[in-house]
Amino acid sequence: MSSPQAARARGKEGSKKRATTPNPDGSAAMTNGNADIDLDALKEKSKDVVTRQWDYKLAFAVITGLAFLTRFWGISHPDQVVFDEVHFGKFASYYLQRTYFFDVHPPFGKLLFAFAGWLVGYDGSFLFENIGDSYITNKVPYVAYRSMPALMGSLTVSTTFWIMWESGYSLPACIVSAALVLFDNAHVGQTRLILLDATLVLFMALSVLSYIRFYKLRHEPFGRKWWKWLLITGVSMSCVISTKYVGAFTFFSIGVPVVIDLWDLLDVKRRQPLSMPGFGMHLGARVLGLIVVPFLMYLFWFQVHFAILSRSGPGDDFMTPEFQETLSDNLMTQQAVNIDYFDSISMRHKETKVFLHSHADRYPLRYEDGRISSQGQQVTGYPHNDTNNLWQVMPSKALEGAGHRVKNGDLVRFRHLVTDTWLLSHDVASPSMPTNQEFSTVAKGDANGKRYNDTLFELRIENGKAGQDFKTKASHFKLVHFPTKVAMWTHPTIPPLPEWGYKQAEINGNKNILQTSNLWYAEDIQGIPADSPRLVKEERKIKSMPFLKKYVELQRAMFFHNNALTSSHPYASHPVQWPFLLRGVSFWTENDTRQQIYFLGNPVGWWFASSILAVFAGILLADQVSVRRGVDALDSRTRSRLYNSTGFFFLIWAAHYLPFYIMGRQLFLHHYLPAHLASALVAGALVEFIFNVEPNELADFTEQQIQDGRKGTSKTQSTRRRPIRERIAGQSLLVTWAASGVILAVLVWSFLYFAPLTYGNPGLDVAQVNARKWLNYDLHFAK
Template structure:
């Protein structure tokens, strides 16, 4: 290859292309017949052989004893059930987008499974219920093996040595958390697979930056957008990889915008438009496509109806809720149910005590509480506060102001500016005799879905009771009153009127048989546009996801995840002392965090040295360490830091994508320490004497792993393998461990192992 090549002249004339990236573009050199062995230099083993070895190992570790246990494990209770709902076309609700569950349903369909099993409880037997669970588990397990292939491919395309590629992939192969999580009927395998596919596609695109707007350039750019959308279509945390690619694209565009590059503005606009189409418009359509399939399949009424609006429910066939629904009219006596805590609004003749336990004085009014089983004291008569015709029944509408009369005692519901029994910040709810304190007995009915029908109805219209005088909402929570309240649930006036838990549902009108009445009516299946369904479901998913705050015995804080302070008990069996405890490979996770520290330390030291005019790292190596390893660091941070801002219950498995990204960074740090540092390619530097604009020829940038490199890699993989084998009884649920053996495997006192006592 000579300098007369016009494309090469364009590359070398670019003063800002100082190494450009570790993602070296070698395609032109290959086309011109250059002798190129890759940046890894000569190696006793080829990429093909190394990839084959780690792939076979991944198959062994992932598929080993995949048939055990033949029982429902952890979140298989949810995602196996959801796959069955697809196969039965029964509408369900989940906080995650549909792609991964559609994949599991498709796998079930190919296996001849009809969705008959309900995956009701952890420990339910698959064989007794004729469930092809091995085939269902085979899908996430296969994707886990492909994740190993992608990790290797990412490292190889980023220009790392065979040894480094094998190290990063091998660390993932021997990670206990990846094996435990990604071979069960759950979503994380799909999430990590599409995340890695996105990263791989973007790296392939970035390597073609000197072949802009060619077919290959467009292919990998669009593939990046599609894979981003697929990641997001598995779980909403796919936004983290979207953010990572967004940062990389912004940096890329910022460099292209630099006038010193000599790029015409109209050419920059072409680059901007290409990325906008491939990385914004295409992903939006791909993401929406899976919801279109979701709605097309789930056309039958099911357990997810109650999460959706009445207008949405009316588009479903055979809606049981719709058959139980009746419009509520003034004068009706209704049951009022709180779906969040499963209690009915209740009152009785017992009064509040003169003083509460903390010494505060009450109103000594009639108690209003919540109870699990409805009785005669749970009926409330809806009374009008405006003139209505007596000769006809008048339906209650959104924003109507009403009174609620407790039928059993003939008193009206009231709340007032008196502190509630258990929450001094909220108001006490009581009742008062007819005709007294009228203004304090007025409540506005606020329907949740009033834009899709503003008539209050049972079951299909949830509502808030907003107090007209003090502007609080009638509310309850899962907290029992003391003995004087017969341990019934506390009900009070909530000053935070925006909480979703303020909503109640009327479930029955006394004396009316809803099913019998509706059988005589023609219930047409109504239609609703895809976009209305789509945006409604997005809102419900986000709202419900943020509301998953109920404590769980195995939840953990993000700060503890990299150090494996707590794991998750997925499954156990008492008679054989078997258990699956999901935890990562302690050696690999702690070493990976060390890799983050090394990266930060090297970059800090290099920055300080350069401030004093010293260049401790050759420019090509420094550029790769900043760009390639830096991208891996951003991936790790983007998949980890956002969890600190989340208020929902969190678990160790939420860290698995970040842990995977950390293995990529560990490989980059390993190369820098044990390969690049052995034989730095100073001869690769070309061009000006100005350090800022020095560049290198990738054909000359050859790293030579030494015996110390192989020794270091061997020791790291040996440590990972040793820890993997040691923890494998907990990963695979091996039977027969004695109490002493269980205790021996409890590496940290904070681990909640079964049978450790």
């Protein structure tokens, strides 16, 4: 056993022989002229490695074939709508019908489904209304729809193998990583249905692969291949974030090594230091390829989205009247009526759709927390149409005659018709929010006397021009209390009023008047004469709106409603449950045949990959402690691969997993799929590290490195040492193959055991269902 001093000496000697920079592929890049490389031996080794690549190619072909088999087998079953196919199949139909809809996800993934439907000549007549609806009865080409994600899921397995191959790992390591995705029930189940995750995971994997290919060309900058892989990286990342906004995690995963690489290029102590203009070229190229091009492509998909969806549809209500006027057949523009003073109107909140409502009941003297109220008449939000929703629009100053239009910027008052009281707000805390003002009504005498100012409201039409007419449906407005400058407001997150408020929504005054959640619109006018000239409809022309303005408006709506997805769901789960596969999601059931599709990963694969993540963290900690105690147990090349390549994979896992802990929206097991793929990469890399197998070294050296190296070890010495290295590597390889074989066997067994839940076929009896409830999974037909 060597002494700590000897180990330190060997470590120092190793550091002199090769200075490295962190590389995603784990290779050791030469950064000075001190590297001792036997050029003849290295060239001979490179040729030998190239001739040995047939085994990788064969494994790649077999794994790809198995991926297609597992994803496409029985894809026509069930011939019914399954789980979230009700959403994404419906969106594809809306695209084919050119009908405007709203969704919280960007359009790229949904456009692919529409493209699949268009290829087979489908007209989009089926709207996927309910889980369990028959595809056969409604003549839906659902196999064509499902084939799109199945194709992507199959290619994801191939890409996983390719990532490990390009990173220079041994064949067993490549197979283990690919098999963890290939034989994973969650990846198979999610990529056989009309869902977005197959697109998301594939392009996330392609982003990693293309960046590794780009980084391996670092010694040949600005060449054709260098630019090609840089741009492919950017395009792949753009496709990720154009599918779901969690694609931002992929940008972070790639962005960290890019920043480290640029920081290294800035180092003046490099063997060939860059000038500042040269560094600027590198920086500019990466900004162009990884930021500008992805963003322009991201915008392009929204342009396609707007160009296709030209007709009015169910998404109209989420957009402003200005946006809706760009759509043909829009009911809002067809039914809009100018509002005059003294009209009786009903008003609805844009987001919650509750009516502004009042009734004779009053606020209690004291609330549950001890605060005192005004005991004024209650003003609430009521979801149903009712006579108590009617308010008469009154001018702030006396007007003679009728026919005076209400306009943007006017000071107005509102009289509640049923109780003959007047709307007001004042400096009294609202029932549930002490920071917001109470809305109430006051009797006519006080309203026209000492409380007059409290009944004044400024009507602000959103994006309206000065003097613009106030109309039903077409004018989204904010009602701002004139004396105190608070906006009439409610929100879905506010708890409903207690029993004294009949569980209705609370209406209060919001001090932040810029929030879009302050918007209301007039639903209709009560009692307008049938022969009123205001009801005469003129032929309206479809208006245009700048693309960027439409894009910004849609982005704001998407982010708001995505964050508002906070309601409970019976199959929602927490991030802490995902790595341990503590629960899944029921996708589909059929009582007669006892068949079910239950979204669940391969338990053995998930537990193995999660354990490896913990092992990796422990290895890094142990290595750091050892080095600080003077024991250098790892050679420089192994440490470089461990920290830079495996560490890069670990970063991808953390970036795609940890941010979910700070999210407040609904979360499900499928959100872990990108992180699971990254954990599979870490697992394959650790298999190689633990058994110390000789890796595929072709990825470690480029032709440029060979040409730039300097001969320091004689060919005779290299030839003399090679048999010893090969014998040790051969023994390690046998052990690694044996361990990998055991892992594969258990993976395949577990995959097949849970396959009836993944494919929905065959149906299981009670005993078979209960036998698969390993962690008390909430499976159906367990009784």
